[in-house]
Amino acid sequence: MFLLLAKLNFVTTVSSKKNSMEGNVTQEQESLSPSHLGVDHESLQQPSDSGKKGGWVTFPFLAVAMMGLGVATSGALSNLVVYLIQEYNVPSVDAAQIANIVNGCLSIAPVAGAIVADAFFGCYPVVAVSMAFSLLVSTHAQTSIHRVHRVILLINSTQYPCGQSLVVFTLTASVQSLRPSPCKQPGFGTACSPATSGQMAALYAGVFLICVSAAGSRFNQATMGADQFDSPADRDVLFNWFFIFFYASAVLGSTVIVYVQDTVSWTLGFGIAGAASVVGLVGLLLGSRYYRRPAVKGSPFTGLARVVVAAAARKRTKIKVATSGESKFYHGGRSGDGDGKTSSAPTDSFSFLNCAALVTDDDIISADGSVVRPWRICTVQQLEDFKAVLRILPLWSAAIFLSVAIGVQINFTILQALAMDRAIGHFKVPAGSMFVSCLLSVVIFLGLLDRVLLPLWRCLTGHTPTPLQRIGAGHVITVISMVASAVIERRRLATVHAAEQEGNPGWVSPMSAMWLVLPFALSGAGEALHFPGQVTLYYQEFPPALKNTATGMVAMIIALGFYLSTALIGIVRRTTSWLPDNMNASRLENLYWLLAVLVAVNFGYYLTCARLYKYQNVAK
Structure with a gap:
């Protein structure tokens, strides 16, 4: 099945001048052999297809595009919980639930983009247009914000819907009438003036438009990169490096931009996010003449x-x-x-x-x-394609609860950080940047996996770990991560009880927030195993016509995980007293223990599904 994409022809006619140019492309491909990426396969030392475009010459351009989009998106949304608490007077647990819904929307939107790419236009046009929306964002970000009535008209305007996303964010940060009055103790409910419906509508409009602008490019970039190669080994390396750049860009957005938002201004932070999207778009367009563009076969x-x-x-x-x-x-x-x-x-x-x-x-x-x-x-082929999707659905469903646990951990760890000592010397780590430890763990572990662990595994066993084995290892590490979160939260609450500060929501524990790095690092190591493993599995096992949708399946898992984590938090709040708005009076460790048990049970379900599953395309 992997080789079918290599047989697709270009949509455009190739003239003699372009043939000469493609000869130069072939030479450049040879010079950009991915040996520096830590791959020892002989197939990787050759161009993807000497008679066609594509290959490793496209990798630098795609990498810049991945980085630009990732920095822009993470910079705009990674500090959302803190923004809601400090600027919109939202109670802390409610802010975590809102952030889960937003992250779910941001994850489910690329599925729609994948469907559009599969059915109508192909990857490159969809990715380029989606990133062009980000260019509109940065262009319009300098719009005058002095007239509030024009602000409302701008929000309601449909002339440039996707281009207004960071504009709306910038306006909510700059215009006081779009935010409630400041609160002395933000995040604790009754003492603060809540935001009006119109103020929340303005904020949600910006969130929605960012999701729309990211829909066509977030995971279509992975499929577009895979389309440039014929060899499954090449694609496997590409997927690993896609996730490395994906998480590395999130690290930059969650540190540099979040730091600017916390220490300089929210307006400047959102502006930097727009500039990053411009850099990504330029990088994508510069590589246009090198890209292989498989023909679209309809829906x-x-x-x-x-x-x-x-x-x-x-x-x-x-x-x-x-x-x-x-x-x-x-x-x-x-x-x-x-x-x-x-x-x-x-x-x-x-x-x-x-x-x-x-x-x-x-x-x-x-x-x-x-x-x-x-x-x-x-046709029999359509029937077999449908069966292929049915076969993989149980494995796909087993991954959903992993995202539920990670979604809960992400936002509640931010709330934990707000109630802990975040100082490192004279520097105070922004609470919204704590998730960077998870992202860094993913990047480091992916690099370690690609350069050390996988070659060592091949040397010892004579074969590469299967996608199912990588996913299973990710399940185990996620269980350990939940246990670590529970133990650390229990220790934090012990300091609260020792100081008798349960009734003081603003009290900060002297316990260092750097303890939160441990569960995040474990969670990142788990993601480095199960997310790339899932992308490889779905791309390998899905029918050829559903390749873009295959990579979008991971986005759907993440989205469902965030939505279900919101539902789980709601159930816990209605049935227990574990999660009050006052984190110093909470029993958050009980929620982490519950997640550890549920993820362990889910791992048993995964093992059953994996044991019953038979690879359909492993020979290819």
């Missing part, structure tokens, strides 16, 4: 829908799937026979669906293999 979901409709319509049809040749199955115009009918049967898995491709007397098939009523029958 892949139409074929999947045909399977469901045809199977439902024929649920009473008796099927005899045998080698006798009595049953004919529809293979479309590409089959060996001109009418598209052969006795070659579908696979036995999910055999109850095979009736969808069975040719009956009611089916009218023309000489060229096309069918008159396409929604009454599907």
Whole structure:
């Protein structure tokens, strides 16, 4: 399946001048061999395809694009919990829940972008246009903000919807009428004046527009990068480095921009985020002549829908799937026979669906293999594509609860940091930057994995760890991370009880917030294993027409994780007294212990799914 993308032709016509240019591209590809990336495979020492574009010459341009978008997005949203508490007087636990919903939207939006890329335009146009929206953001970020009535008109305007996202954020930070009155003790509810509906609407408008502008590029960049290579080994390395740049950019956004927001101004911080998106767009466009652009084959979901409709319509049809040749199955115009009918049967898995491709007397098939009523029958290939998706769904569902646990940990660790000593010498670490330890852990562990651990594993065992093995290891480390969070929170609360400050929501524990680095580092190591493993698994096992959607499946996992973490927090608040707005009176460690148990049970479910799963494309 990996090799199918290599057979796709360019959409544009190649002239003799372009042929000469491609010869130069081939030489550049040879000079940019990825040996410096720590890969020893012979296949990686050669250009992707000497007769076509693509290959490692595209990597620097894609890397700049990844970094620019990541810095812009993380810089705008990573400090959202603190922004809500300090500038909008939102109670602390409510702020954590809002941040989970926002992160869920930011994660689910790329799935829509992947569908659009798969069905209509391909990766490059969708990525370029989405990043161009970020350019509009930075261009309009200098708009005058002196007239509040124009602010409201700007928010309601639909002329440039995606280009207004950071404008709205900048305005909420600059115009006092778009924020409630300052609070002496922000984050503790009743003592503060809440934001009005209009003020919250302005903030949510900015969040929504950032999600829209990121939808087309966040994970389509991974698929676009994979399209540049023929070798599965090349793609595996590309996915590792995609995540390295993805998390490295988040580190920059969560440190530099968050520091500017906390110490200089929120307005300047949002402006820097817009400038980073401009750099990313320029980097992407500079590599345009080198990119391989596979042809788009139309919406892949139409074929999947045909399977469901045809199977439902024929649920009473008796099927005899045998080698006798009595049953004919529809293979479309590409089959060996001109009418598209052969006795070659579908696979036995999910055999109850095979009736969808069975040719009956009611089916009218023309000489060229096309069918008159396409929604009454599907091709065997469409049927097998649908089965491939069904096979992987249990494994996909096992990853959702990992994101639930991580989502809870991210935002509550920020609340823990606000109640702990964040000083390192004379420097006070912003609470919103604590998550950087997780991001750095991902980057470091991915590099260590690519340069040391995987080569050592290959040397000792003679083969590379499978995606399922990497994902399973990530499950185990996530359980350990939840246990570490519970132990550290128990120690923090012990200092609160010792000082008898349970009733003082503003009291800061003398315990160093640097203890929070340990669970975040463990969580990052787990992500370095299970997220790239999932991307590799889905890209390898999904049908060729669903490659963009395959990488978007990880985004959907993250989104569902954030949404479900919000639901879990709501259930815990309604049924227990663990999570009051006063963190010094909370029992947050009980929530972490609950997560550790649930993630461990989920790991057992994953092991069952992994044991039953059979790779469909491992040979390729």
